[in-house]
Amino acid sequence: MRLPRLLRQLMHRRIVMLSAFVLIVIAVLALGAPWFASADPNDTAVLDRLKGPSAEHLLGTDELGRDMYSRIVHGARYSLTIAALTALGSVIAGTALGLVAGFFRRLDAPLMRVVDAMMSFPDILLAIALVAILGPSLLNVVLALVLVYTPRVARVVRASTLVVRELLFVEAVRALGVRTSRILWRHILPNLLSPILVQVSFIFAYAILAEAGLSFLGVGVPPEIPTWGTMVAGSQQYADKAFWVVLFPGLAIIFTALSLQILGDGVRDLLDPKLKKTL
Amino acid sequence: MSAPRLTVTGLSTCFPTEDGLVRSVADVSFSIAPGKTTALVGESGSGKSVTSLTLMRLLPKTARAQVEGQARFVTRAGREVDLLTLPDAQMRRLRGNELAMIFQEPMTSLNPVFTVGEQIAESVRLHKGLNRAAALAHAKRMLDLVEIPAAAQRLHEYPHQLSGGMRQRVMIALAMACDPTLLIADEPTTALDVTIQAQILVLMRRLQAETGMSILFITHNLGVVAHHADDVVVLYAGRVVEAAPVRPLFATPAHPYTQGLLACLPGKAHAVGQPRPKRLFAIRGQVSSPLSPPPGCAFEPRCDQAIPACAQAVPPLVTTGDLRQARCIRVPSVERTAA
Secondary structure, eight states, X not given: OOOOHHHHHHHHHHHHHHHHXXXXXXXXXXXXXXXXXXXOTTOOOGGGTTOOSOSSSTTOBOTTOOBHHHHHHHHHHHHHHHHHHHHHXXXXXXXXXXXXXXXXXXXXXXXXXXXXXXXXXXXXXXXXXXXXXXXXXXXXXXXXXXXXXXXXXXXXXXXXXXXHHTSHHHHHHHHTTOOHHHIIIIIIGGGGHHHHHHHHHHHHHHHHHHHHHHHHTTOSSOTTSOOHHHHHHHHGGGTTTOTHHHHHHHHHHHHHHHHHHHHHHHHHHHHOHHHHTTO | OOOOSEEEEEEEEXXXXXXXXXXXXXXXXXXXXXXXXXXXXXXXXXXXXXXXXXXXXXXXXXXXXXXXXXXXXXXXXXXXXXXXXXXHHHXXXXXXXXXXXXXXXXXXXXXXXXXXXXXXXXXXXHHHOOOHHHHHHHHHHHHHHTTOTTHHHHTTSOGGGSOHHHHHHHHHHHHHTTOOSEEEEESTTTTSOHHHHHHHHHXXXXXXXXXXXXXXXXXXXXXXXXXXXXXXXXXXXXXXXXXXXXXXXXXXXXXXXXXXXXXXXXXXXXXXXXOXXXXXXOOOSOOOOTTSOOSSOTTGGGOTTOOGGGGTSOOOOEEEETTEEEXXXXXXXXXXXXX
């Protein structure tokens, strides 16, 4: 059944607004973690291990009796930081690579072969290898993930650049005496904004998941740093006795990733001048 | 007549391809006086657009074009430069500033993510060093100049919000923003419907009268040429086959190709010496492949007046009268009998 157009647009907007709201709440919690948390995230109380949600422990406790709510709030800091830095780093590097490869045809083949080589490794193996070499730390996890995601961005940006560079307006601005660097930066890059934005929201969400995977395999951030990934990974064997140890950090991951995707789509639609009127 | 704004001599542009060297433009010469319009006429593939792109130095580097000849351009300051050998940085300063270009496709020649005001302002900021506010104010004056209604409002609209005719007006505003001395218009009206075409042409005429710029008008539309050009250069297969002031050319076309082109015009014309036909006249055959040009006159295979000598060698471009030239071995005699 097709909903009326107006209603669909309205719903679309509401979901975008809701996603923005969810993300703001998570961001505020993350920024003010020490104030919002009810306990120290690393305080263990073995006697209180695997307790269900209660007034004292809002979301229960994990296998070491640590307060789940406090750990999730603190974990938001690390998970979001890792995801944001990864998205930022890979988008900057990938966009630069893709633009250059797509615009200067001579550089295309050499750059893209390197990118292909990087993409031919399974993501998680490449990241594991990198973290193993660099040593587990928050920054090294970010570095490894940036290297994993840069080729994806580069491919998408290159493909879009190839389309845009052939449009007549590029020749027209050249005929106005605009120099090549400025054509790339001022005229082509803004036309690539929507695919890049989609990549940002995609990578942001994926980085949270990838960090969880790395932590699960023991090559992520050190265990004393609570991230949503380490929480799911560390407590996963107790899930049959105490569902909350994986449910709540899992929900945090899902809500954040989902909200980011929806917000990314919404922002892209808003930024596209052709869709501005209909939205 | 004052010294020409642009004098092109012996311009050739060749492209190496896998199948051999393609001579897109061969030994083309013409000149444009200040405030005058010279039209380059020819069918698709005759080298019109390559000529304009060569002059603007906008041929893609990957095409590895081999360019010969000279294009002497007199700048606003009175300095004479060769457009074909000028260093890139100086060429960039001329483009948009003294040399401007309008393209055939108004739909795609504007950047879709910027408002038209920003795009006009960019050129002014680049060449005149105006700040943003002053450049936008200038952009608004330009939109007024090209008769766009509600210019102040249009300034902040995106290209997709404008119609084709509007966009071409914006392109003209963009090209005229820095008050160029030479405007290259590459089929500026081809993509527009007829009423809009007329408006755009009248507008270009008015701007030319006001600013005294020269126009190199590239078109295949002879009707447009008749109304808007001062001099005409007819290209066929990359060579000039006839060059003449517009009135004599239409009155007494010398080259068989020009005669054929005029006869092709619906309604108006008919082949020389024949009654007006019921059916549209068409030049038979098609343009020979640029990879294997005929040894003689390029038009010989399609020419009704061809004689065996035509297939022997490429005829020279000879002066056939006052300011007139033609590339046909039969023309001098034809000219004499006509005179």
